[in-house]
Amino acid sequence: MSSVNMFRKASGFARLFRKIPPMAFGLVLSLAPISTPPPISRASGADPGISTEGDLPIPHLTGHFTISLTGGTLAGDACLTNIASQDDSVTIVLNSGLRIRSVTGAIFPAVREEIEPGGAAIRHTFLRRDTQPDPQTGEDSPETICLEYSGAFPVYDPDAGNYRETDESSVIAFTGSLLRARGISRWHPTVYTPSTGLAAEAMTFVIDIQCAECNHILVNGVGIEAGPSARFETDTPRELLLVAGDLAVREAGGITFIGRDVPEESAESFASTVGEVITFLEGYTTLPFGDAPRVVTIPAVRAPRRGQLWGFLSDPVLAIVGMTVPEVVEALESTGRPRQAVLGFVAHELAHRYFGWRLGGGSPQRDLFGEPFAVYLEMKALRFFEGDAAYTRSLQNLREAAAQMNFPALPDADADSFAGSGYRYTFAPAALFSLEDRIGEELMRATLAELLRAPEAERYLADFSFLEKAAKRAGVTSEIWAQWKGLP
């Protein structure tokens, strides 16, 4: 995820562009590269998304969910299976606005409740009973838990100027004509694993959504269906982004645009930028990107701030919150930092196709393989599209910011270290650039490819030693590796 404020200092990516002048509208720039980039060859083949061969403990969600857009209510009747094994308990995470009405499975009622960092959700810990036979199959089923729950949320009306103070991924956002809820809002139950300190963010699922007031319902990774009810099913683990309500759908330039209707010219222009960025990423990583993203534009439920957007890749959805596609295109057609900020945003988010939930699902160092590498690729894209001066300036800003930070080196980082945005977006990326200083960009790119091509079971447990193994497979010598201490 990242947020971009083209005028002010903001969190995440935009820290790199803190002195950003007002947008210069209407000046059209070519997207052709203006520096000498590394050689790029377009890769081909299948989506590198998470494959599910093997028997990893990736949760599976089933259930039925009912939404009222005008009432701001959400009710779920859901089961999680194949949850990571803990000896005597299971911990389920659910949005703090959702009240659990009943729980079934091989468990006792909740013995402990604690707030998830960030404050939007609660971790409910249940003790296991002795293994109970599954009533349907007769087999032991200690790894299933089912919950009935419901909640009512405020309904904001952005058109009437009725806003929250802030908006972010953890919000279950109702606008009266739309619901937006990311997986991280915990609108559906997920499982928290104490041994890694992390909740599962991607899972397989078969779910039904019912919403009488919705003309369209989208559940990420599976598609968009006509309301008032629809079934979504995937055996490829995905984050569950739920967007339901009054949605326009348009195809342009090989991309599906969902949300506010987009003028065809803007849609074509943005699709062309997305295509250029994908070609860059495929060349840099030497791995195919796979299917084009879907672009979903969603109104923010906080007051509009000129020039600010935030967004995220909830693969395959590239979500843009708080700016329309024409506004994004206008920034891309400007000069200087507004264009660089938006281009960096697009490159960063699309880089999460490679560096996201497909690495580290069972590792306390999972988040080394998300934001730090997305920032790394975003900077390389900046150099490719905007030239050496923009790249050098951004890299210098990153390094100066990291030099102010006193954090554990990468080998010693745990889930708590990565929980801070300074570690994920600044310190760890700067450490990757310091590795590149020692081994050179060619071996760095080969290391990235080794990370992405590693067998699924290795990727699932990805941690610092996995990075070391990949670097050595790529040709980094033990001597050079030993000189790098995992610090910026």
Ligand SMILES: [Zn+2]
């Ligand atoms: Zn990100």
